[in-house]
Amino acid sequence: MGHVEILDAKTKDKLCFLDKVEPNATIGEIKSMFHKSHPQWYPARQSIRLDPKGKSLKDEDVLQHLPVGTTATFYFRDLGAQISWVTVFLTEYAGPLLIYLMFYFRVPFIYAPKYDFTTSKHWVVHLACMCHSFHYVKRLLETLFVHRFSHGTMPLRNIFKNCTYYWGFAAWMAYYINHPLYTPPIYGEQQIRLALIVFLFCQIGNFSIHIALRNLRPPGSKTRKIPYPTKNPFTWIFLLVSCPNYTYELGSWLGFTLMTQCLPVAAFTLVGFIQMTVWAKGKHRSYLKEFRDYPTLRSPILPFIL
Amino acid sequence: MSAPAMGTRKTAHTDSSNKKKKGPGTLAIAYLVIYNVVMTAGWLVIAVGLVRAYLARGSYHGLYYSIEKPLKFFQTGALLEILHCAVGIVPSSVVLTGFQVMSRVFLTWAVTHSVREVQSEDSVLLFVVAWTVTEIIRYSFYTFSLLNHLPYLIKWARYTFFVVLYPMGVAGELLTIYAALPYVQKTGLYSITLPNNYNFSFDYHTFLILVMISYIPLFPQLYFHMIRQRKKVLGHVEEYSKVE
Numbered sequence: 001m002g003h004v005e006i007l008d009a010k011t012k013d014k015l016c017f018l019d020k021v022e023p024n025a026t027i028g029e030i031k032s033m034f035h036k037s038h039p040q041w042y043p044a045r046q047s048i049r050l051d052p053k054g055k056s057l058k059d060e061d062v063l064q065h066l067p068v069g070t071t072a073t074f075y076f077r078d079l080g081a082q083i084s085w086v087t088v089f090l091t092e093y094a095g096p097l098l099i100y101l102m103f104y105f106r107v108p109f110i111y112a113p114k115y116d117f118t119t120s121k122h123w124v125v126h127l128a129c130m131c132h133s134f135h136y137v138k139r140l141l142e143t144l145f146v147h148r149f150s151h152g153t154m155p156l157r158n159i160f161k162n163c164t165y166y167w168g169f170a171a172w173m174a175y176y177i178n179h180p181l182y183t184p185p186i187y188g189e190q191q192i193r194l195a196l197i198v199f200l201f202c203q204i205g206n207f208s209i210h211i212a213l214r215n216l217r218p219p220g221s222k223t224r225k226i227p228y229p230t231k232n233p234f235t236w237i238f239l240l241v242s243c244p245n246y247t248y249e250l251g252s253w254l255g256f257t258l259m260t261q262c263l264p265v266a267a268f269t270l271v272g273f274i275q276m277t278v279w280a281k282g283k284h285r286s287y288l289k290e291f292r293d294y295p296t297l298r299s300p301i302l303p304f305i306l
Numbered sequence: 307m308s309a310p311a312m313g314t315r316k317t318a319h320t321d322s323s324n325k326k327k328k329g330p331g332t333l334a335i336a337y338l339v340i341y342n343v344v345m346t347a348g349w350l351v352i353a354v355g356l357v358r359a360y361l362a363r364g365s366y367h368g369l370y371y372s373i374e375k376p377l378k379f380f381q382t383g384a385l386l387e388i389l390h391c392a393v394g395i396v397p398s399s400v401v402l403t404g405f406q407v408m409s410r411v412f413l414t415w416a417v418t419h420s421v422r423e424v425q426s427e428d429s430v431l432l433f434v435v436a437w438t439v440t441e442i443i444r445y446s447f448y449t450f451s452l453l454n455h456l457p458y459l460i461k462w463a464r465y466t467f468f469v470v471l472y473p474m475g476v477a478g479e480l481l482t483i484y485a486a487l488p489y490v491q492k493t494g495l496y497s498i499t500l501p502n503n504y505n506f507s508f509d510y511h512t513f514l515i516l517v518m519i520s521y522i523p524l525f526p527q528l529y530f531h532m533i534r535q536r537k538k539v540l541g542h543v544e545e546y547s548k549v550e
Contacts (some may be wrong), residue, residue, distance in 0.1 A: 181501040261503065263504040
């Protein structure tokens with residue numbers, strides 16, 4: 001039986017003393033006990049560390065396997081108000097879906113009054129609306145039924161930042177695509193057909209990767225394994241790339257840019273690509289650090305290039 | 307056995323990695339001294355040019371034309387400061403420096419140079435004078451700091467003159483942008499209208515109005531940051547005088 005004392009990482013004040021803690025207790029259980037004495041700090045916003053400036057301990061870490069004596073001293077940092085990943089994803093994806101439709105149906109106060117509730121005469125505009133809506137419905141459904149999140153929550157301020165990004169760009173793109181003065185692609189039907197093929201191919205690819213990643217992880221677990229190609233040809237890209245979900249996402253938006261021939265869409269594609277590259281490089285690095293036998297042929301996001 | 311040993315190993319590692327931290331090398335310091343001396347000289351040239359033109363004409367009006375070229379040259383040259391931060395020889399934030407330099411360059415080229423009609427406005431003189439005095443002090447401050455011989459007068463000036471110069475500069479900038487608005491609207495300067503092949507539009511007139519509005523949240527933050535810096539840097543002198 002051990003004891004646990006929790007100190008504030010900044011002020012070093014004694015916040016909590018837990019006596020008679022089982023040696024096989026996990027950090028997660030200790031967080032629940034701490035929450036009882038400090039109800040305003042629910043477990044998701046607790047960062048418990050061995051060192052005031054060190055890395056957060058994981059919920060799964062077991063007390064007796066940590067380098068502590070009979071009385072363990074932990075340092076606590078408040079991560080701030082937290083919000084669940086699922087909530088953030090649903091909010092940030094529902095926005096673009098609805099906002100785009102508002103522009104598509106030309107609700108009042110966006111364009112000149114004579115255009116209120118009219119529809120575009122260009123069939124590519126209808127196609128674009130279907131593709132954009134399909135994309136975000138797919139994302140919403142994946143959030144609810146496919147993805148297995150390793151972290152339950154993120155800081156509350158992220159939802160404002162993320163929603164501004166997604167909703168802002170959606171409004172900016174939708175404004176031009178559904179504008180009465182919209183100009184369809186220069187190469188007409190050929191361009192639109194190619195764009196649609198690229199878009200659909202990448203949507204299926206992206207979905208295949210999400211399914212493959214989900215199947216790597218049993219329900220309720222947070223295990224990490226190296227993803228490998230499966231029987232599905234869309235996953236064979238794992239031979240060359242660590243994060244093919246981002247590769248396919250880039251492809252989808254390139255397709256949409258080609259389909260709409262709209263500069264704001266190109267801008268959104270570029271910004272998204274930059275962000276996804278940063279994430280892919282990070283993921284690739286952690287794969288390399290965690291797995292000694294990680295395949296050397298793989299690049300983070302673009303085969304052989306990036 | 308494990309806990310204390312791991313603790314000491316950790317601190318030992320941190321010590322050695324702290325020793326590896328690098329700052330600007332001697333070559334970088336030499337370059338920066340030259341850069342800051344050149345910039346001080348450049349803005350002095352502008353200051354002298356303004357005084358001479360005023361004495362020659364006998365009026366404040368239209369002094370911009372007498373220093374137009376050196377102003378453009380030395381203000382644009384400040385873009386190098388972004389590079390200095392990016393490369394690491396100056397310990398400032400790339401984003402903050404970039405923002406500050408770009409706003410000056412924007413006013414110099416995208417407003418004053420581009421809209422000829424505002425060049426004879428008195429508001430231009432207002433911000434040019436504010437910038438000139440500020441930059442002469444700022445660049446000599448950096449020069450002396452790099453040489454480790456900073457006269458208290460320069461430090462005092464850097465952290466005191468801004469109290470008047472900053473609002474003066476902001477007033478000049480805002481009035482100049484405001485004066486440019488009707489001409490930008492009339493000529494459609496830097497604006498793109500629909501329809502076009504890239505399905506994009508940009509209204510420079512609206513953009514300028516948004517820029518003016520952005521001063522409202524930004525200016526107080528920057529101003530009060532400098533006030534806080536002033537208390538921190540110059541504050542201790544007041545404490546010594548209190549002891550007496």
